[in-house]
Amino acid sequence: MESENNGDAVVVEGVQKSFGEQRVLNDVSFSLKRGEILSVLGRSGTGKSVLLRLMIGLDKPDAGSIRMNGAEITELAGERLNEVRRNIGFLFQQAALYDSLSLLANVEFPLSRHLKEAKVEPRVRAQELLASVGLEKDLNKMPGEISGGMKKRAGLARALALDPSIVLFDEPTAGLDPITAAEIGQLIVDLSKQRSMTSIVVTHDMHAAKYFSDRLILLSAGKIAVNGTFDDLQKSTNEFAKRFLSDSA
C-alpha cells in the first residue's frame, strides 16, 4: 500500500493482454506521479478500457506489472485486492449505477460497508458527495429516472465515496452534449485539484483531454505511440499521431 519511493502513484511496466488471437495491449509501460492527470487516447478497440480494467484488477494481464500506490495489483486477490481497490475510484462508461437503489443509496453503498464510524455518517457523507456534483435535489431519484449526464455525476460521486487517491475514468464525457461534457471535465479537474487525486482518463474527446490533462498517452495497435504533454503530441512525427490529431480537429 506504500507509494513508490520516487513519488509515482501508478507504474505500468511491459503490460500485455490478448483476447484469443487478438493482442490488444502490447508492451505498454508508463508511470504517473501523485496528483497528475493522464489522458489515454486512441481509436476504439485499441485497449484503452482494457487497460483501466487491468489497473483495477478486474482482469489480469498476460504479462507485465501494474503497481497502484505501490501494490502489485496483478498478484492480488480476495481481501487484499479489495483493500487496494478501496483506495482507487472507478467511473464506468455508463456510470454502472445499481438500478435497484436510489442515487443516495448508490453512493452510500460503498461507504456503509467500509466506514467504521457511527451509522449516520455514511448517509451524511453520501449527501455531501452528491451535493458536490450538483445532485443535492435528486438524492432519492432512481437511476432510471435521470439523464446520462446526471448518471455520470452520480457515478463520479460514488467513485469518490471512499476518498480514493487514484481515480480511473472510462470515457467520462462520451455520449454527452458539449456543455454537459465540459461540466464533467471541469468537475474532474476541480475534484482532482481539491483532493490531490491522481487521475487517469480514457477519452476520445481531444478537446477535453487537452483541457484537463497534465500528460497523455496515445495508443495505437496496442502500443504507446506518444507519451508526453499535448505539445509533445502536436510535435510528434508518428504518422498515427498526426492522423489522429488532424481527424480530431
Add this chain to the structure above:
Amino acid sequence: MANATPLVIVEPVAKLLAWVGDFGRFCWRVMRAIFEWPFEGKEFLHQLDSIGSKSLPLVLMAGGATGVVLSLQTRESLTRFGAKSYLPAVIVFSLIKEMGPITTGLVASGRVGAGIGAELGSMSVTEQIDAMAVSGVNPDKYLAATRILACFVALPLLTLAADAAGIFMGWIGTTLVEPTSFNLFMNNGLNGVLFSDFIPPTLKTALFGLIIGTVSSFQGMSTRGGTEGVGRSATSSVVLSSLFIILADVFLVKLIIALYP
C-alpha cells in the same frame, strides 16, 4: 465432411467441459465467500423475502392444484380396485413424498431461477457487478451467496406450504364428490405416516434450492452480449435448474429409500 464430423462433436464437448470448469470454480468461490466474515444478513433477509414470501402464492396454487388433480384421478383408480377408503392416504403420501417437493422445486426454478438469471444478467451487462467489485465488495458473497442461501432455506418452507395446500385442496376435491369431514380425511390420510416419510423428502428440497440458486446465479453473473444475453441467461437458468432438479430427484429418491427402507 470427413473433417467436419469430429468438429461437430468436439466443439460442444469442449464448451460443455469449459462450462463445467467455470461452474466448478464459481461454486468454490461462493462456498468460500459464504464462510467469510461479515455475513450479509440484511441482503440475505431481503432475498429470503423476495424468493420465499413472493413465491408463496404461486407455490400454494401449484400445490393446491396438484392436490385436486390427485384426488380426482386417484379416486377413479382406487374405486376400480375397491380401495376407495385409501384415497386420503394416497393423496397425503403422494404429496409429502414426491408431488409437493418436486412441484415446489419446478415452480421455484421457473419463478426464482428466471428472476435471478435476469437480474444478475442485467447487472452483469451494465457493469454493475464490476462496479461492486471495484468498490471493494465481493459480488460472489453479496449477490450470489445470499441468493443461494435464501433458496436453500426457502425451498423446504415453500414445500411445507405446497404440501398443506395440496392436502387441503385434496380434501376439497374429495368432499365435493363424497362429503367427508376434514378430521376424518386427515385421520385416514396421516394414519401410518412416519416422520421418515415426511422429513427427508421435505429436506431434499433444500438441495433443489441450492441447485436453483447456484445455477441461476452462475448463469446470470456470466452473462455476455447485452439484452439478448440477459434473455439467454434467464432461459438457461430455468432450463438447467429444472433439468438438474429432476436428475437430482432420481438420486435423492433412491438415497432416501436406501436410508429409510
